[in-house]
Amino acid sequence: MTPNLRDQCIAFAAMCQAAVQVHRVAHGLATSSADVDPLIRAIFETTPPSTEAVYGTTAALRSGALSAREMLTKPGTDLVSAMRYVMSLLDIEGRLRRRPDLTEVLRTTLDQMPRKDASDATFGALSALYQRTISTLDRRVHVTGSPEVLQRTEVAAKIRALLLAGVRSAWLWHQAGGRRWHLLLRRSALRTTLDALAKPTTIH
Numbered sequence: 001m002t003p004n005l006r007d008q009c010i011a012f013a014a015m016c017q018a019a020v021q022v023h024r025v026a027h028g029l030a031t032s033s034a035d036v037d038p039l040i041r042a043i044f045e046t047t048p049p050s051t052e053a054v055y056g057t058t059a060a061l062r063s064g065a066l067s068a069r070e071m072l073t074k075p076g077t078d079l080v081s082a083m084r085y086v087m088s089l090l091d092i093e094g095r096l097r098r099r100p101d102l103t104e105v106l107r108t109t110l111d112q113m114p115r116k117d118a119s120d121a122t123f124g125a126l127s128a129l130y131q132r133t134i135s136t137l138d139r140r141v142h143v144t145g146s147p148e149v150l151q152r153t154e155v156a157a158k159i160r161a162l163l164l165a166g167v168r169s170a171w172l173w174h175q176a177g178g179r180r181w182h183l184l185l186r187r188s189a190l191r192t193t194l195d196a197l198a199k200p201t202t203i204h
Helices: 003-026 033-043 051-055 058-071 077-097 100-112 120-132 153-175 187-198
Strands: none
Touching: 003 033, 003 051, 003 058, 003 077, 003 153, 003 187, 033 051, 033 058, 033 120, 033 153, 051 058, 051 153, 058 077, 058 187, 077 100, 077 153, 100 120, 120 153
16 A cells, blocks of 8 residues: 555545535434544644644544445445535635635634634634635535525534535645546555555554
């Protein structure tokens, strides 16, 4: 397993984990703090020593690795929305890279935020930051779900925070050399690496 491929798969697994959590929140389904917390903490890791360090441990991304593996094999109907979110996140990340003014706002604001835990207060602050930056791009993630659920302020805030986490992971994916065409032409290698990341006995 080459370092770059492993780093790409770590970032891709995190992106898929964020997308799945967005889908669950939008439909009023339960989410696990074990899946959400590392994604939110990763947003604040703007100068990490390694890709893995962004999330603390790859064990925190096991559900994302499993979802990513399924997306690259034969995704079930429950992953259709999540797959669409992943593609949108990759597109948004590319547009964000061409906007250094927005990336600077993101970086400086995150560095100044005192709360870094996955709490309602943090979701609210990250949601506001998402609206100031990502939402101003000419490409948006269209989240579908239960109308009565999506109307709730705290739900919208959590979704935007998770989308910001997804953009963060898409940024890491690109930094590690990941490209959209890899999802088609390097699918086999990605699946093999994701398999390794998803196995508890190989996670470290």
